[in-house]
Amino acid sequence: MSAIPSTTRRPGRTRAIGRYVLIVAVCLVVLFPIYWMLITAIQTPASTLRYPPHPWPTDINLNGFRKVFSDLPIARWLGNSTFLALVATAITTVLAIIGAYTLAALRWRGRALFGLLLMTTQMMPEAIVVIPIYQLYSKTHLIDNLIALSFLHAAFVLPIGVWILRSAMAGIPREISEAALIDGCGHLAVLRRIMVPLTSPAIVAVAVVAFFASWGEYLFATTMITTSERYPASVGLATLIGQLDTPVDELLAGGLIYAIAPVVLFVLIQRYIISGLTAGGVKG
Amino acid sequence: MTTSTEPKGGGVVEASPPGNASTVRAGRRRRKTNVLAYLLAGPILLYEAVFVLYPIVQGVRLSMTDASLGSSDSTFVGARNYDRLFHDPDFYGDLRNTLTYALAVVVIAVGVGLGTALLVNRRFRGRGVVRGLLMAPWAFPEIATVLIFIWIMNPTFGVINVIDNVVPGLDTSGGWLTSSPLSMVSVVLISTWKTFPFYSIVILASLQAVPEDLNEAARVDGANVWRRFRHVTLPSIRPTLILLSLLAFIFAFKQFSLIWLTTGGGPGRDTETLVVAIYNNAFKFYDYSYGATIGVASLVVTLLVTVAIMAVQRRYQEDSDR
Numbered sequence: 001m002s003a004i005p006s007t008t009r010r011p012g013r014t015r016a017i018g019r020y021v022l023i024v025a026v027c028l029v030v031l032f033p034i035y036w037m038l039i040t041a042i043q044t045p046a047s048t049l050r051y052p053p054h055p056w057p058t059d060i061n062l063n064g065f066r067k068v069f070s071d072l073p074i075a076r077w078l079g080n081s082t083f084l085a086l087v088a089t090a091i092t093t094v095l096a097i098i099g100a101y102t103l104a105a106l107r108w109r110g111r112a113l114f115g116l117l118l119m120t121t122q123m124m125p126e127a128i129v130v131i132p133i134y135q136l137y138s139k140t141h142l143i144d145n146l147i148a149l150s151f152l153h154a155a156f157v158l159p160i161g162v163w164i165l166r167s168a169m170a171g172i173p174r175e176i177s178e179a180a181l182i183d184g185c186g187h188l189a190v191l192r193r194i195m196v197p198l199t200s201p202a203i204v205a206v207a208v209v210a211f212f213a214s215w216g217e218y219l220f221a222t223t224m225i226t227t228s229e230r231y232p233a234s235v236g237l238a239t240l241i242g243q244l245d246t247p248v249d250e251l252l253a254g255g256l257i258y259a260i261a262p263v264v265l266f267v268l269i270q271r272y273i274i275s276g277l278t279a280g281g282v283k284g
Numbered sequence: 285m286t287t288s289t290e291p292k293g294g295g296v297v298e299a300s301p302p303g304n305a306s307t308v309r310a311g312r313r314r315r316k317t318n319v320l321a322y323l324l325a326g327p328i329l330l331y332e333a334v335f336v337l338y339p340i341v342q343g344v345r346l347s348m349t350d351a352s353l354g355s356s357d358s359t360f361v362g363a364r365n366y367d368r369l370f371h372d373p374d375f376y377g378d379l380r381n382t383l384t385y386a387l388a389v390v391v392i393a394v395g396v397g398l399g400t401a402l403l404v405n406r407r408f409r410g411r412g413v414v415r416g417l418l419m420a421p422w423a424f425p426e427i428a429t430v431l432i433f434i435w436i437m438n439p440t441f442g443v444i445n446v447i448d449n450v451v452p453g454l455d456t457s458g459g460w461l462t463s464s465p466l467s468m469v470s471v472v473l474i475s476t477w478k479t480f481p482f483y484s485i486v487i488l489a490s491l492q493a494v495p496e497d498l499n500e501a502a503r504v505d506g507a508n509v510w511r512r513f514r515h516v517t518l519p520s521i522r523p524t525l526i527l528l529s530l531l532a533f534i535f536a537f538k539q540f541s542l543i544w545l546t547t548g549g550g551p552g553r554d555t556e557t558l559v560v561a562i563y564n565n566a567f568k569f570y571d572y573s574y575g576a577t578i579g580v581a582s583l584v585v586t587l588l589v590t591v592a593i594m595a596v597q598r599r600y601q602e603d604s605d606r
Contacts, residue, residue: 016408023403027417033477034420036443037432053443099328107314108321114329116594121336123590125538127559128579129339131566132346136339155335158328187320216425218541223567234427238545241434248435255431259424266423270416274485 041065041252048248064249065257072246073228074254077236080146081215082261084232087150088157088214093207095154096161101191103162104169105177122159126219134223144230149221153214161206164276168202169195204269205276212262233258340583346576353570365577374553374561375578382557382585385472385543386536390529393476393536397483398525402513405491415488422481430545433474437461437546464554467547471555475542479535483528490524491517523600530593537585558582 039057040048041064047054068074102108103115133152134143142148176198177190185193196203215234222235231239237254240246266273347365351358369375404415421429436444439458448454457463460470494517502512540559543549549556549564556564558578566575 023414026400026403027414030418030477031420033432033436034424036436040435049441051441052446053441095328095331098324102321102325106317106321108318111321114325117329117332120590121332123534123586124336124340125559125582125586127540127562128343128583129336130563131572131575131579132339132342133335152335155332158332212423216427218427219563234425237427237431241430241545252431252435255428259428262425263420263423266419267416270419277485
């Protein structure tokens, strides 16, 4: 490197600075909406309901965060969301591990068809089935039932979960599991002792994707849950959009609190999500 | 999709001379594997059948009835709903909106995903942090995204209206979500913000697989940044880009809450996509059977794109097998 004359270095440095400027600019644009939500939530409506808006907070007031809990049943909604998402995550993770193993490790007739069916269900818009499922749930008295909703959520993330895990399992050398099978291990032991430990990042990714999907899902939730007491936070917050009587600081404070769980979860296990998702790739 | 290379059935194995103990054992093992696979895959198939396949079939049946709220006993009407669908100008409008919205989101979100992936592909200080920050919108739930943007695009106080003062000659009058064609631009913008990070990660992963020495060799040969991208990087990530674009189309096609909760499909029906139309027909006008009919039309579009995805996948799989 030292052999390179200094004259050719300078354009390299300007280019590097240019790249940094570009990176910072992109980050600012991408993060601006979140910044704007935050500073609106921590000011009184009197300071934000004005035009032109002020680019940074002029007063700090956390009333919105307090009032959103006292004026609205948001604690209850968040509790419902947590319950809903945890059940959906549990169902999805367990079934995805099983499904991925049958696709990645077992050779059986109908395997290709099974994969094809899963892939097709993954593509289905939720709206196509929302009317028949609404009728089904009405007939079987499963409206307003959070567990029934979580089963529905799991059904729609399960295919992508299977695909993520399948590629992770396919990446494990066949020799390992074959050696174990020859040594007398059953398939279930191979799955539990070899596949699950070796694909744990991908399993974490599947769990997080399932949690995100259920926590954020709106269409099924708003159709199947009709009483405020049972609302998950997504539906509860959405009902406030139409009514104009919720102060903006409260509304955005509620939105921020609702967004905290997935964002924190994401920050904590970002590494696993990214490696798990990219192992799944788009090839699925 | 990998295709099974094994012989169909165990008949050939059983016909082999009984003296050959190992083939008999192999045959038995294969049959045991089959049974195990059916035991494991069966519940999953049943699960998806109850929540996805059965409702789809039910939806097709519904589209041939006159079911609506209150009419518990619906009667078979044959193709009447389809006749209505094909003569319904709103349906063609919805179809056009869907294609406009989905294609715009595909091009812009995958484009931004590619741009940001290229930006963080090379090593630099703070890369991990930048990558994490750029992923933030992906972790942000859709309803929180909606709350942010209806505030940012508020007609009176929305910060986005500042653009009117900055860009000379531009007059949005605050109609970001309430005037046409600006509302379509807005929903595309919101959807792009929410979805590009996912495309960015996937593209980044395939960029990391581009051999560095190839790039280096091109650089030594005097190829500039654009030519290196065009002739080295792009060919290696093209399969990913094509598949991702098709997948992005499906995701945009499925999108409901980002549109419905910001514009409601309006003004008029100017941002009403097929998926929004299904919901509006069923749960606003309580016309279940017509909603289901639009559902069947959406199903056809979905299946066509899915077939395209599989065809592309198969082609590239063969290329990489060679």
